[in-house]
Amino acid sequence: MKKPGEISRRTFLKGMAAGAIGTAVHGTFAAFADDTASSTSAESSALPGSQSYDIINCDVLIIGSGNNALFAADTAISEGRIVTFVDKGPYRQSGVTGMSWDYFLGQNHSVPIKALADTSVLENAEAYTRAWEFIDKKNKHNRFVYEVNHGQTLPDRDENGHYIPFLTEDRTQGQFLRRHKDFALVKSNVNVVDQTMITDILINDGRCVGAMGLHLPTGDFKIFRANAVIMATGGCTNIYGWRGVSSVTNSVTDNTADLDMAAFRHGARIINSEFANYDVMSVYPEGLSTAFGAAVCGDAQEPQCILDKDGELLFDLNDERIWTDRSFFCRFMAEQIDVHGRGTENHTIYINLGNYEPRYGNARNIPLLAKFGVDVRSEMIEGEPEMFEHGGSPICDAKMMTDFPGLFCGRNYRSGSGIMNNYYTGTYAGHCAAEYAKNNPVSEIDFSPALEEYKRLHEIRTRSCEDSVRPHEVRLAIQEAGYKALGPYRTTKSMEESLAQLEYVRQEMIPKMVPADTSQVFNIEWKHAIENYNLLDLAEMSVRASLMREETRDAYVRGEFPQIDDENWSCVIACSIDGDQMKLEKATYEDFNKMREG
Ligand SMILES: Cc1cc2nc3c(=O)[nH]c(=O)nc-3n(C[C@H](O)[C@H](O)[C@H](O)COP(=O)(O)OP(=O)(O)OC[C@H]3O[C@@H](n4cnc5c(N)ncnc54)[C@H](O)[C@@H]3O)c2cc1C
Numbered sequence: 237m238k239k240p241g242e243i244s245r246r247t248f249l250k251g252m253a254a255g256a257i258g259t260a261v262h263g264t265f266a267a268f269a270d271d272t273a274s275s276t277s278a279e280s281s282a283l284p285g286s287q288s289y290d291i292i293n294c295d296v297l298i299i300g301s302g303n304n305a306l307f308a309a310d311t312a313i314s315e316g317r318i319v320t321f322v323d324k325g326p327y328r329q330s331g332v333t334g335m336s337w338d339y340f341l342g343q344n345h346s347v348p349i350k351a352l353a354d355t356s357v358l359e360n361a362e363a364y365t366r367a368w369e370f371i372d373k374k375n376k377h378n379r380f381v382y383e384v385n386h387g388q389t390l391p392d393r394d395e396n397g398h399y400i401p402f403l404t405e406d407r408t409q410g411q412f413l414r415r416h417k418d419f420a421l422v423k424s425n426v427n428v429v430d431q432t433m434i435t436d437i438l439i440n441d442g443r444c445v446g447a448m449g450l451h452l453p454t455g456d457f458k459i460f461r462a463n464a465v466i467m468a469t470g471g472c473t474n475i476y477g478w479r480g481v482s483s484v485t486n487s488v489t490d491n492t493a494d495l496d497m498a499a500f501r502h503g504a505r506i507i508n509s510e511f512a513n514y515d516v517m518s519v520y521p522e523g524l525s526t527a528f529g530a531a532v533c534g535d536a537q538e539p540q541c542i543l544d545k546d547g548e549l550l551f552d553l554n555d556e557r558i559w560t561d562r563s564f565f566c567r568f569m570a571e572q573i574d575v576h577g578r579g580t581e582n583h584t585i586y587i588n589l590g591n592y593e594p595r596y597g598n599a600r601n602i603p604l605l606a607k608f609g610v611d612v613r614s615e616m617i618e619g620e621p622e623m624f625e626h627g628g629s630p631i632c633d634a635k636m637m638t639d640f641p642g643l644f645c646g647r648n649y650r651s652g653s654g655i656m657n658n659y660y661t662g663t664y665a666g667h668c669a670a671e672y673a674k675n676n677p678v679s680e681i682d683f684s685p686a687l688e689e690y691k692r693l694h695e696i697r698t699r700s701c702e703d704s705v706r707p708h709e710v711r712l713a714i715q716e717a718g719y720k721a722l723g724p725y726r727t728t729k730s731m732e733e734s735l736a737q738l739e740y741v742r743q744e745m746i747p748k749m750v751p752a753d754t755s756q757v758f759n760i761e762w763k764h765a766i767e768n769y770n771l772l773d774l775a776e777m778s779v780r781a782s783l784m785r786e787e788t789r790d791a792y793v794r795g796e797f798p799q800i801d802d803e804n805w806s807c808v809i810a811c812s813i814d815g816d817q818m819k820l821e822k823a824t825y826e827d828f829n830k831m832r833e834g
Contacts, residue, residue: 257318258427261291265457265690284694285756289457289686292429294320296666296673297462299434299447299495302331302488303655304646305468306416307662308669309426311374312466315670318425322460324452324469324490327421327430331470331488333412335528358806360648360825362634367664374663413655432458435766436498436689437465437643438681444643445678447495448686450693452763455756457693459686463673466644466665467495467630473512475775476623477719478712480522484622484719486531497770499630500777504639505810505823509628509774510781511650513791514566514621514724516542518587521608532598532605532612534587534619536565541594543586543616544578550585566791569621570724574795586616621724625654628774631810631823633832635672636665642676644669650790697754697762704750707764713741714771721779727795731783738776746772777811777818784809784820 265287295318298305309319323330420426434449438459446461472493473485482489500506515535517528524530534542539551539558550572557564573579580586589612593599605612630638632648646665649657721734749768751761787801788794810823 257293257295258320259293261293262288263291264288265687283691284698285455285457285690289459289690291459291461291683292320292427294318294427294446294460294462296320296464296466296669297322297447297460298466298468299323300331300468300470301327301417301428301430302468302470302658303333303413303416304470304658304662304665305331305466306333306413306420307658308466308468308646308666309420311663311666312670312673313420313423313425315667315674317670317673318427320427320429320460320462321420322429322432322434322447322449322458324433324494325430325488327428328414328417330430330490333414333416335412335488358650358808360632360634362825362829363632363636363648363664364660366634367660370664370667371660429458429460433494433763433766434460434469434498435494435693436685437495437502437640438683438685439502439640440682440685442640444638444640445681448689449494450763450766453758455759455762457686457690459683461678461681462642463677464642464644464669466646466669467499467638468646468662468665469493469495470647471626472496472628472771472774473623473626474711475626475714475718475771475778476512476722478715479519479620483715484620485624486517486528486533486622487624492767493628493770493774494767496629497773499638499640499643500773500811500813502640503813504630504643505812506628506777507631507808507810507823508650509626509778509811510785510809511627511790511792512623512722512778513562513625514569514623516569516585516587516619517622518605518612518617519584519620520618521605521610524605524608528597530601530604532587532589532594532601532617532619536560536562538592538594538598539565541587541589541592542569542619543588544572545580545585546578547586547588547616548578550578563791566621566724567788567793570793573621574725574793580618582618584618584620587612587619588616589613623722626774626778628778631808631825631828633825634829635668635832636661637668637672637832642672644672693766696749696765697751697756697759699750701748701750703748705745705748707749707751707761707768710741710745710749710768711764711771713737713745714768714775717741718775718778721782722775724792725795726782726792728783731779734779735776735783738772738779741772742776777820780818780820781809781811 265283296312298309298319298321301321301323305321312319431452432449433452434447436448437444438446438448444465447465448459451458470488470491472491473487474483474489474492477484496506515533517533518531540553542550544550551558602612610617627650629647630645632638632645636644638645644665646662648661717734717737721731749765751765753759753761785805787797787805789800807822807824809820811818811820
């Protein structure tokens, strides 16, 4: 039965076909369920929650609004598409770009990208080649000027207010491209829906036709219908341990692999989940630890500040690779700590800045730490390898499209992304999605999967059980297991222990996970509980893929297989779902591209 003022599914579908991009329709699931053959009114009236939903009509939907999303939006807009950003956090403050952190801007970064495009079998070489060619035509690789104009570069001023250039032959320094977000808003064909967590993608007959999720401040359900969807939800590092007040990462806490894992549960193959990237962050005083806003860091740019437990330099600074090869830096550090016993009993090393003039992000924290009685110039303070990037994302073809037509992923790099890769793959993904949206407009949509997702989310919020566990306890257990297995030094034993712990979480803790509060309004425990499903899947596939890869590669060392083995492992490992089990297989981009292009 349809109550006055409610929209029936049929009316709603008609409305959608006629709906203009950017328009929203409001409805209730009660009416929706009434009209669905398999649902009875009894079922609909039993639905928990507000039962209302908004449907937002989009052309190109971009999930996330970090720099990957912004690069994608730039191209899609310039090709005449209308872009809707949906972001879990507040627009401008979310994502890595939302952080106040300095960033080295290199002019010559396009050289390694070109090399990657030409040679790599481990990256999506075909997509990189096309991205390279596309950008060559569009911007002539003028990334430097572009980024200087969109960031907060050259921040130093002399006494007359003139900038003091920190310019070497090929780079300058500044902050992330935060003004990029303001520039995007000035354009007329852009919409923003923020503080909205996408929890699932909408698939009809094997094609992605939108996405859905919760508006966090109200708990309202939102459905986005789109001609093309780009996932740009960043790397998820929240599976890596916990120290004081954060997981052992300086990256974005809202990035919990929700989209990657939603795609995985629908059947997409996730690759590169075994890879991550690390640097060293101070972890003292507790409470200021592993946060770029309050710590000091030593990484491949500042290895002269990193000491072992005895106060000796950890790295051989004469070895060129320490300065130029991030992966080598991480592997070397892992071996020094775990094989040569140069770490402390807390598995930490030390940071000491001495007389060195560090980059802005570190320099500005020196007086802050002094307020807590810590002098980073004269004292050795504990630091720890923390995970700042993680690789897991869906496999993409040469047009940046995932296993699902209509679903694109701008993040397609082994150890995460980085601004340079985002510039290429994000910009190019925006072009591919724009073309697809233009040539494949969505007409009718079956919205019944939205009802299923609505029920799933509200079951998580309203369930009860004896001996319940709180979402944060589940999260800590996942993070503990992730820390055991996914650091820069990995052993078969630690990974097997981690898998056993994750299995315990899946079987024993998740079914008993109950938020303390059933409110729909800014219910953080509800949000955490929903995210925990994604963290658990990501952690498990990362450990399984890492266990399968019997070699050392990229930024981590495998204890039992300390050599890189190109003969057997020049491939990606693709994880997909087979019944209720994870299936891992070797795969190549080349095969996927050939299959797609027929
Ligand atoms: C502290 C730090 C320093 C770095 N320094 C450098 C550097 O100097 N040079 C360099 O090249 N690279 C650097 N990197 C790496 C680089 O900055 C990042 O790889 C890049 O900014 C990531 O951009 P992104 O758009 O992919 O992800 P993000 O910027 O993380 O954006 C992801 C967005 O997705 C949103 N989101 C997540 N889940 C959902 C969901 N379910 N629904 C809706 N929205 C969602 C988030 O809110 C966020 O806004 C650094 C990274 C970190 C963390």
